[in-house]
Amino acid sequence: MSHMQGVRFLQGNIACAEGAIAAGCRFFAGYPITPSTEVAEWLAQRLPKVGGVFIQMEDEIGSISAIIGARWAGVKAMTATSGPGFSLMMENIGFAAMTETPIVVVNIQRSGPSTGQPTMPASGDVMQSRYGSHGDYAVISLSPNSVQEMFDLTVEAFNLSERYRVPVFLMADEIVGHMRERVVLPEKVETFTAPLSRKGSKYYFKPDPRTLVPKMQVFGKGYNVHVTGLTHDERGYPATNDARVHFKLVRRLVEKIERNADEIIRVEEHYLDDAEVVLVAYGAVSRSALAAVRELRRRGTKAGLLRLITLFPFPEKLVAKLARRAKLVVLEMNLGQILREVERCSKRRVPFLPKLGGELHTPREIVRFVEALK
Amino acid sequence: MRVEVRFSGFGGQGIVTAGIILGRAASIHDGKQAVQTQSYGPEARGGASRSEVVISDREILYPKVLRPDIFVVMSGEAMQKYLRDLKKSSIVIYDSSLIKTPPARGKPYPVPATLLAKREIGKTIVANIILLGALTTITGVVSREAMEKAVLESVPRGTEEMNKKALHIGFSEGERLVKS
Numbered sequence: 001m002s003h004m005q006g007v008r009f010l011q012g013n014i015a016c017a018e019g020a021i022a023a024g025c026r027f028f029a030g031y032p033i034t035p036s037t038e039v040a041e042w043l044a045q046r047l048p049k050v051g052g053v054f055i056q057m058e059d060e061i062g063s064i065s066a067i068i069g070a071r072w073a074g075v076k077a078m079t080a081t082s083g084p085g086f087s088l089m090m091e092n093i094g095f096a097a098m099t100e101t102p103i104v105v106v107n108i109q110r111s112g113p114s115t116g117q118p119t120m121p122a123s124g125d126v127m128q129s130r131y132g133s134h135g136d137y138a139v140i141s142l143s144p145n146s147v148q149e150m151f152d153l154t155v156e157a158f159n160l161s162e163r164y165r166v167p168v169f170l171m172a173d174e175i176v177g178h179m180r181e182r183v184v185l186p187e188k189v190e191t192f193t194a195p196l197s198r199k200g201s202k203y204y205f206k207p208d209p210r211t212l213v214p215k216m217q218v219f220g221k222g223y224n225v226h227v228t229g230l231t232h233d234e235r236g237y238p239a240t241n242d243a244r245v246h247f248k249l250v251r252r253l254v255e256k257i258e259r260n261a262d263e264i265i266r267v268e269e270h271y272l273d274d275a276e277v278v279l280v281a282y283g284a285v286s287r288s289a290l291a292a293v294r295e296l297r298r299r300g301t302k303a304g305l306l307r308l309i310t311l312f313p314f315p316e317k318l319v320a321k322l323a324r325r326a327k328l329v330v331l332e333m334n335l336g337q338i339l340r341e342v343e344r345c346s347k348r349r350v351p352f353l354p355k356l357g358g359e360l361h362t363p364r365e366i367v368r369f370v371e372a373l374k
Numbered sequence: 375m376r377v378e379v380r381f382s383g384f385g386g387q388g389i390v391t392a393g394i395i396l397g398r399a400a401s402i403h404d405g406k407q408a409v410q411t412q413s414y415g416p417e418a419r420g421g422a423s424r425s426e427v428v429i430s431d432r433e434i435l436y437p438k439v440l441r442p443d444i445f446v447v448m449s450g451e452a453m454q455k456y457l458r459d460l461k462k463s464s465i466v467i468y469d470s471s472l473i474k475t476p477p478a479r480g481k482p483y484p485v486p487a488t489l490l491a492k493r494e495i496g497k498t499i500v501a502n503i504i505l506l507g508a509l510t511t512i513t514g515v516v517s518r519e520a521m522e523k524a525v526l527e528s529v530p531r532g533t534e535e536m537n538k539k540a541l542h543i544g545f546s547e548g549e550r551l552v553k554s
Contacts, residue, residue, distance in 0.1 A: 009398040009408070119413065179437055180394060180410040182401040284437070291435035363436050 002050040005185045012150040012177045013038035013080075015185075016106055016170065017046065019154030020078050022189045025104070026052035027077040029066035031059050031085060034118040035174040036108035039080035060085035064092040068101050072227055074218035076158060076193070080106035084115055086125055086132070093167055094133030095229045097253060100205070100214065102161035102194055104154070106170045108177035111358055120358025121174035123283055123333040127340075129169045130312045136250050138257035140264060141169040141311040143282040147181040153309070159192040160264060164256055165213050171311060173333065175284035175360060196221075205249075206234040212256035261313040268307035271297065275304025277370055278322050280342055281331040282308040284360055289331055292366035303370065311338065319345040329353070329370060331361055376430045377515050378439040381502075382456055383448025383469075385423040388502030392446065393425030395506060395528045396516065400429045403520035409437040422452060429515055444513055445480065446505050448487075453477060467508055469501060483512055485547050491540060500540035503529075507544015512552055518545060 003022035004010075010018075017039050020028070028043045030036075040056070047054040053070075057063040060081055067077035081089065086107050096103050111117035112124045125132075129141040140160050144153045154170055161168040197204045197215035204217035204225065214234075217225050230238040231246045239245040257264065270290055272278060277296070281289035286307040296303035306322060308315065322328060323346030330339045330352045339352045353369045355361045379396060381389045390412050397410035412425045426439040441461050447453050447468045453475075460466065460479040468477065470484035485508045487501040503525060510521045522541060529537045 007402060009394070009402050009410075175411065175437065178412060180397055182408070287435040287437060360436070360438060362438075362440065 003185065005187055008183050008185060009180055010147055010183050011038060011180045012144070012147045012172065013108065014042050015147045015150040015183055016080070016154045016172070016177075017042040018185060019151040020104070020158070021046060021050055021052075022151070022185075022191075023076065023155040023158035024191050024193070025076045025078050025158060026050070027067060027070040027075045028052070028079065029055045029057050029063045029070070029077070030079045030081065031057055031063050033060075033082045033085045035110055035177050036080045036082045036085075036106065038177075039106055039108070060088035061092065064089040064096070064103075064105070067103050068092060068096050068099070071101050071103055072219050072225070074220065076102070076162070078104040078106065078158075080108065082108050082110045082118075083112040083122075083125055086128065090128070090132040093139075094135060094137065096167040097133065097137035097139060098135075098229050099227050100165035100216075100253070101167070101227075102158075102165050102216075103167050104157045104161055104170065105167060106154070106172065109171065109173045111356065117358050119174065121284060121333060121360065122356070122358075123171070123173055123285070123337070126171060126311060126332075126334065126337045129171055136254055138254045139167050139169060139312060140164065140257065141171050143171050143308060143311050144176055145283055145286045145307070146176065147179060148183045149309075150176060151183060151185060155189045155191070159190070162192045162194045163213070164211075164260065164264070165194055165216060166257065171283070173283045203234045205232060205236050207252055207256070212252050212259060257313050264310060264313055265315045265318075266309040267315055267318065268309060269304070270307065271302075271304040272306065272322070273304075274302055275326050276302040277329060277373070278304045278306055278326045279329050279331060279366070279370070280306045280308065280319070280338070282311060282338065283333070285331050285333055285355070288361045288363050289366060291363035292370070295363055295367050296370055299367070299371075301370065308338065314338075314341045314345070316345045320347075322346075323348070327351075327373070329373070331355075331366060333360070376428060376434070377444065378442050379427040379429065379444040379446070379509075379515070380439045380442040380456065380459075381425045381427075381446045381448075382452035383423055384451075385421045387423065387448045388499065389423040389448065390425045391528070392502040392506055393427050395521075395524045396429075396509070397427045398528060399516040399520040399524035400427070403523045404516050406431060407434050409434045411437050422449075422455070424452070444509065444515065446509060447477075448472060448501070448505070450475070465513055467505060467512060469505065483508065483548075483551050485544070485551070487544070490543055490547070494543055495536055495540055497536065500537055503537050503540040504544040504547065507541040507546075508548035508551070509544075511545050511548030
């Protein structure tokens, strides 16, 4: 087997790199940036040993372009970056969405805007992962909160990207990326690869009527594959003046995620059955939030935690349901991003505890905030 | 029980490595839970460096250190910076060849690690391993066996003997301080 196995004490970024190898990733293009650099460093050593290719590009624009190209050459591909690099990737993230290219982009978030605090954690790029490129499209964003999940969710990111032919973002933060914990790396992981269209078929953008996901085709197999960011028909050929073709295509790019949302979305529910106050958190913050929930219960408040593992597609139905029977409270390492999603779904303002500057919410701060709400 | 350990000093002194080795000793070899985190400036060497380990018998949620039970410190600057986080009961293991004034808070354990590393081994780079040895016998937070295994599997190949020697110097230093 090619990826690292067994019980290890590993850094999150390295667990992510090993998860990529386990998932079948054999191409990485990137430009090093704190706090994501260890993903690239590790894969630079590891990929050549498993028959893969690592390339350090001139910048992040080159990096995202290279992985899109690699996937159309038939190889699973990934890049890793942080805020400033993520911003540079935005145009071609739209290209990947439009051309339905399965890629994985890892963002180990640091404090922005701009170069901000390179070594400090934040969750400031969450909305950018959903809406950062121009035009309408949909993506999948995941939020790990442990080193084990840096491995597991990287595997899942690849599988989701292949299943739905969509860019998938692993939206970690500096804490989870740099933290070390014991992990158990399985011998074998389940992997999925986008199926290729039938021999002779020219319609590699023709969707499956149920899932809305088209079968794929790759370069070098003898087909006349045409991949363009222009509005295209089901053969991949430009059709830029036809409103119906454009509507059908763009509507489907969004709907293929919306329609499959129940299958995609994963959350963790803690003490929700009788909860009167439900904390909503993700990433490293969700660890503090769970500690706070336990402390609140010890002190007599019926608290619960909804931990988002999937940030997008957003778990709208679940949040709306919880909002009807409990008081929601949002905690984030930003000035309110997922907060707006929670408020949208609960149709009211929601108490919010932000944290900026590089420190994680402490359980005590959360307990105090929740108790003061009464 | 939750034990919070903080290592601090300058970049290049092996502060982060010390944290990783302690975390590995506890979580892989002693069967406990451990989380190691770090913080550092953008510089590679010379900047302030901090590495933290939380060790517990149970699941560790909040991964950072707020009030260290054990503080291992290798620069006067770091001592000043983190003094206010210490409790009366905090064990402060400090490199007394680099820090001349004992800490104003906590229980002081002076170990002249850099000096011993230079004199006994000829390389100051193993000072952090000497401090890990002292930490082991002073606090008992991990077993000697676990620490030795973790050191040996964490250091570069070919340096095992040197690091083992450094670790044992640290074990004895710690024992001496506990007895005195």
